[in-house]
Amino acid sequence: MGIMVKKVIFSILSFGFFFLGLLTLQAQQKYTTHAVEKGETLYSIAKKYKVTPASILKQNPEIKNKEEIKPNTILVISLSGATQVTDSKNLTDNKVEQEVKPIGYTRHKVRKKETLFGITQEYKITEDQLKRYNKRLYAEPLQKGMVLQIPKYAEVVEDEETDIAFLTYTVQPKETRWSIANKYGITIDSLLSLNPELPKNTAYLSVGQTLKLPRPKGDSLKEQQVGLFESYTVPKSIGIFRISQNYGISVDSVITLNPEIKELGGLKEGMVLRLPKKQPTKGVVNTDNYIFYQVKPKQTVFNLTQNLKISRDSLFALNPELENGLKAGMVLKLPRLKENQLQVKNALVIDQINLLDSIKVENKPNLMFLLPFRIDRIDFNNTSQTENQLTKRKDMSIAMGMYTGAMVAIDSMKRRGISVNVKVFDTEMSEEKVRSIMETQSLYGIDAIVGPIAPKLISTVAATASQSNVPVIVPFASDNDLNFNNVFYTVPHDSILRNRILEKVAEMRKDEQIIVIADAKHNTAKEAIIKKFPKARVAKMSKDGSLHLVDFKAMLSKYVPNWVFVETEDDNLAASLVSIVNSSNLNDAIGPKIKVKMFTTNYNNAFEGEDISRPHLGNLEFTFPSPYKINGDRTFSRAYEKMYGIEPDRYAVRGYDITMDLLLKLAYKKNLFETAKFIGQTEYSGNKFDYYNKFTAGYFNKATYLLEYNDDLYIKEVK
Structure with a gap:
């Protein structure tokens, strides 16, 4: 009995000492246990306890590799490694502080x-x-x-915050500085400060360009919550950069969230990474969806709603950051539909400037005109021959029209107190002559060069003028790809005119049927129409280039109006098509009237030929885009008649409008490159101008007219 009692007491004491030793060991080693749950891996468990995967395998010798980590497996986790790491870090931090x-x-x-x-x-x-x-x-x-x-001491910023406070953003198609600033809730000044390499003299951004931007609030790792993360198993043949792109975070952020990537020498197939859950995709903020406005000092919400023609509720719904107060420099987004009600330049709403009220008399514009007067061909002793040449030679007619119109504009500005200095040269349509002029004439103080007219001469002038940063104003259309950033093209490109009419047709259209008649030379226009209206029907053309009449007649609908696009530059074909289309616009003997309206994306000389019936165009309500207004303002016409005793032709109207636009802008600020940034659309007697910058390619006018023939043969503007 006594022996048994002693054995029992010895066993209890032995177990007690063993248990006490185990407690002591645990107190020293800091162990814990972990029951593996479904979806957990060796890497995720190691991350959870801030230990390495190797230390877990060391403490659990029965687990040979990561594949043996199964749900409900009980693991022993040594926490001493984490403590040592922390202690080591603290010691390191103290050491760094002493060395600063x-x-x-x-x-x-x-x-x-x-x-x-x-x-x-x-x-x-x-x-x-x-x-x-x-x-x-x-x-x-x-x-x-x-x-x-x-x-x-130098300001110390934590390394982690430095890595994750900013992100690298890749510019997408149709994005602007304004749309990106709005998207990230910063001002344009902040965007430029973060990206000092951006040029100050243009708002240009190229697709694929990378920008440094602040990480959105709640996106930095310190602000993330556990609920915002998800597990991601690394598949075969994928890199860390692609993962970062897919999740919209930086490579540094991926590594910060998953330190085992560094510990194991890089990304491995099968790794389970912790990554932020992808948020629901919001509407893309680009120039397809929105236009933008930069808030000016002292503006109020009430001012903005009045000036931007938008309700307070709509403004706040589009820009929720306004709940925190309106601040100067904020970039607000507005519906794209507002573009027609506001002055918009490069997707930015600009404040209207009245140039006539903004004249500064101390500014004295200096202009140079390069026009083909062809004085070398004129015999001033033979009056009848000279008159005949001025009538028949197109280059002379253009030069005289441009020059006389410009003189009316200069006279008008002088009466407003602006002194204008003008140099005029005859180019003789000669490249050698133009080169001689540009080499011998000083461009010092010249604010703009108007001309030359011939496309082949433009590059010679632009190249020399670019060295002195002098703008070159091209009076008429030019398809030359010059790549000079000092050239202003005053005539809108064909693509701009085409897009204008297609957008207007899309806006007006309800259930009308679209039909396209295009010759072989106008496939570009045909494809653009079909792209805009995928259900458009294309009329067949015969081998000889004429319209397949039977096929066209069969296309016409008696139940909905027919809107027919006619695309050609051939005089005979244009006259024939106008006649055919008009004949379809009559009462059918056995049914309802077929309604036909005619359009073109390219109004050219073919539609002004002698064989074209103006009454037919009126019947068809022929509608087309134009770079100029056919029936201009009478104010200029009266001034021109008073000065020269005759009515101005369209070249004189163009000369007046181009020169008036230049002089008013230079009287406001003697730098056309600067005024092009913030002065929107301007309109004069028969032309309007609204330039946008294509970076190294120059400045292009995007202002156009939509014109329509009516029953009394008057051509009116379509608003």
């Missing part, structure tokens, strides 16, 4: 009642740092009048 050297010093004279604490707070240093560079403070108290040496 001041970048400079400032002097401070102690004032009455100042304390060590107050001084350290004022200069954002510790008491130890203050005493280290003022040894006397170790031995004596702070006294009034003491002069202290205050160390200055």
Whole structure:
């Protein structure tokens, strides 16, 4: 009995000492257990406990590799490694703090009642740092009048925050500086500060260009919550860069979230990564969907709703950041539909400037005109021959029209107090002559060159003028791909005119049937129409280039109106098509009237030929885009007739409008490149101008007219 009692007591004591030893060991080693749950991996468990995968395998020798980690497996986790890492980091941090050297010093004279604490707070240093560079403070108290040496330290930013506070953004198609600034809730000035390589003299961004941007609020790792993450198993043949792109975060952020990538020497197939859940995709913020407005100082929400023609509720719904207050520099987004009600330039709404009210008389514009007067061909002793040449030679007619119209504009500006200096040269349509002019004439002080007219001469002038940063104004259309950023093309490109009419037709259309008649040379226009209206029907053309009449007649609908696009530059074909289409616009003998309206995306000389019936065009309500207004303002016509005794032709109207536009802009600010940034559409007697910058390619006019024939053969503007 006694022996049994002793054995029992010995066993209890032995177990007690063993248990006490185990507790002591656990207290020293800091172990815990973990029941593996479904979806967990060796890497995710190691990350959870801040240990390495190798340490888990070491403490659980029965687990040979990561594949043996199964649900409900009980693992022993040593936490001492994590503690040691933390301690090591703290020691390292302390060591770094001791080694930090001041970048400079400032002097401070102690004032009455100042304390060590107050001084350290004022200069954002510790008491130890203050005493280290003022040894006397170790031995004596702070006294009034003491002069202290205050160390200055470089601002220390945590490495992690530096890595994740910003992201690299790739510019997408149709995005602008304004749309990106709005998307990330920053001002244009902030965007430029973050990206100093962006040019200041243009708002141009190229697709694929990378920008540094602040990471959106709630996107940095410190602000993420566990619920915002998901597990991602790395498949075969995928890199860390592609993963970062797919999740919209930086490579550094992927590594920060998953340190095992570094520990194991890189990304491995089968790794389970912790990545932020993809948020629901919001509407893309680009120039297809929105236009933008930059808030000016002293503006109010009420001012904005009035000026931008939008309700307060709509403005706040599109720009929820307004709930935190309106601030100067904010970029607000507006519906694209507002574009027709506002002045918009490069997707940015601009404040209207009245140039006539903004004239500065101290500005004295200096212009140079390069026009083909062809004086070398004129015999001034033979009056009848000269008159005949001026009538028949197109180059002379253009030059005289442009010049006389420009003189009316200059006279008008002089009566407003603006002194204008003009140099005029005859190009003789000769490249050698133009080169001689550009080599011998100083461009110092010249604000703009108007001309030349011939496309082949433009590059010679543009190249020389670009060296002096002088704008070259091209009066008529040019298809030359010059790539000079100092050239202003005053005539809208065919693609701009085409897009204008297609957008208007799409806006007006309800259930009308679209039919396209296009010759072989106008496939580009035909394809553009079909792209805009996929259900459009294309009329067949015969081998000889004429319309397949039977096929066309069969296409016409008696139940909905027929809108027919006619695309050709052939005079005979145009006359024939106008006649055929008009004949279809009559009462059918056995049914309802077939309604036909005619359009073209390219109004050219073929539609002005002698064989074209104007009454037919009126019947068809023929509608087309145009770079100029056919029935111009009478104010200029009266001034021209008063000066020259005859009515102006369209070249004189163009000369007046181009020159008036130049002089008013230069009288406001003597730099056309600057005014092009913020002055929107301007309109004069028969032309309007609204330039956009294509970076190295120059400035292009996008202002167009939509015109329509009516029953009384008057051509009216379609608003």
